[in-house]
Amino acid sequence: MDKQFQDGSNYPIFLDNNDSLGHFRQRFYLKKNSIYMCGNSLGLASKDAEESILNVLDMWKEEGIKIWNVEENKYHLYSIHLAILMAEMVGVDGDEIAVTACTTVNIHQAVSTLYKPTNDRYKILVDDINFPTDRYAIESQVKLRGYEIEDAVKIVKCKGKFIDEDDVIEAMTPDVALILLPTVYYRSAQILDMKKISEAAKKRNIIIGWDLSHAVGSVDVNLKELDIDFAVWCTYKYLNGGPGSTASLYINRKHFHQVPGLAGWHGNKAETQFKLLQKFEHRHDATGWQIGTPHLLSMAGLEGSLKLFLEAGLKNIRKKSLHITAYLMFLVDTKLSGYGFTIGNPRDDERRGGHVCLEHDESYRISLALKARGVVPDFRDPNVIRLSPTALYTSYEEVYRLVDILLDIVRNESYKEISDARNMVV
Incomplete structure (x- = not known):
């Protein structure tokens, strides 16, 4: 995986420019200043639907x-x-x-x-x-x-x-x-x-x-x-x-x-x-x-x-899903592993579905901090933030920005200001 990706800010733009499914993104209702990572729980509305x-x-x-x-x-x-x-x-x-x-x-x-x-x-x-x-x-x-x-x-x-x-x-x-x-x-x-x-x-x-x-x-x-x-x-x-x-x-x-x-x-x-x-x-x-x-x-x-x-073709969708989730895991490994984050899902392509399970001792409060910053993840007890870069409407640039936001949250420990009183809806 290390040889497959780069972590520079220009690289996700390169990936998006070469994404054969990228044009489908325009057929979904995307919110400005929001990164939607919850397609494994509820998919976004498309203009076709x-x-x-x-x-x-x-x-x-x-x-x-x-x-x-x-x-x-x-x-x-x-x-x-x-x-x-x-x-x-x-x-x-x-x-x-x-x-x-x-x-x-x-x-x-x-x-x-x-x-x-x-x-x-x-x-x-x-x-x-x-x-x-x-x-x-x-x-x-x-x-x-x-x-x-x-x-x-x-x-x-x-x-x-x-x-x-x-x-x-x-x-x-x-x-x-x-x-x-x-x-x-x-x-x-x-x-x-x-x-x-x-x-x-x-x-x-x-x-x-x-x-x-x-x-x-x-x-x-x-x-x-x-x-x-x-x-x-x-x-x-x-x-x-x-x-x-x-x-x-x-x-x-x-x-x-x-x-x-x-x-x-x-x-x-x-x-x-x-x-x-x-x-x-x-x-x-x-x-x-x-x-x-x-x-x-x-x-x-x-x-x-x-x-x-x-x-779009399901084989094409699966191919991108594996690639974009692998990119997310690569960024987590290279940028976030020193801050207590681990990957809780299998790494092998044939063993994992379409979402990434990010684990951290403060996952719940971090998930709320993400929402405050315009990211839509979901949380599952006891310590999992589920992130779903969805093949038809998630860009590689959004994945890169997501990890940067996570990095900023844990570096500044801004999640510590958030109560741990749990509302378990998403």
Whole structure:
């Protein structure tokens, strides 16, 4: 890494001038005198997303209820339309994705469908450092089946900062029925070896599902090659779909014959949906796992954003993401290591996601000092400042300025003037 970069003030300008994705930056709403480093939590608004949202609003204003019938029923079938745009990003067929609900609801949907406990095989395998909503959903599901959480939820313990794949595989005992793990860990940016874990699960006939929320839009994923059972992901982080934008659910087509654990009228066959029969007729593709009416205003921004992603190309996005985060780590190493900062994420490209985890004993107060200086990071207990230079709209010059601001904060110890009374929202 030392040979790859320079730390002079002219070097980031050189990198920006030679950035093949740099022109996409102009298609986002960037605030003057602000450095946005929080795309791993909420992506910025793009002009493409805005155009899609305004188009749906215009349709609603013009058509009223007829909005469901315009453009060959596009909006009534909006999940299908968006799934086709998204399919290439995760390496599956469009009919294997439903754009619906939120990530936690989709976990409930997949698990309630695919979790089929028996007397001998009833445990669900999770870890102890995943984003907690996944754990909440799993615990709810085992309680609904009449099990005690302490017995039915099996936990792989983290040793140090990272989960060891061999520990996960060792925990795949004959009593495990289902596994849910994240592809990228939100606190450490660690990427798990999905192939190694998924193959081990399949050999043991264990249902395997993945939470891709910190991966899709930043990391190359091919679910078809992995042949996993299900996956969930949100769309408001790297995909820039908007605050609370509609999430996604992948169901491997080998499970299309199964009836959803949570059935709803929008999962009914299109041919009989408006006959409003009292008997549910499951649509045999991923859209059959929808529950209710499409949330058009929460889906529309995603349409514009996905088209932008397809234009840019995910491989190009991943290439820049790795390069610009490596540049940030280089600057941290060369300028900040003498002030108590360390890098808390894996260094190897194949092992890290799209954000950098900066650790310091005073991380919380430093994160507040950054906000006061126009930088938007986020903080995670106990000592992590998450920084996400996002490929489509972050410049190398911003990364350089960010590190200079951090250097000034710790040199002058200005963070010591800030209270440590913690407000944990971002």
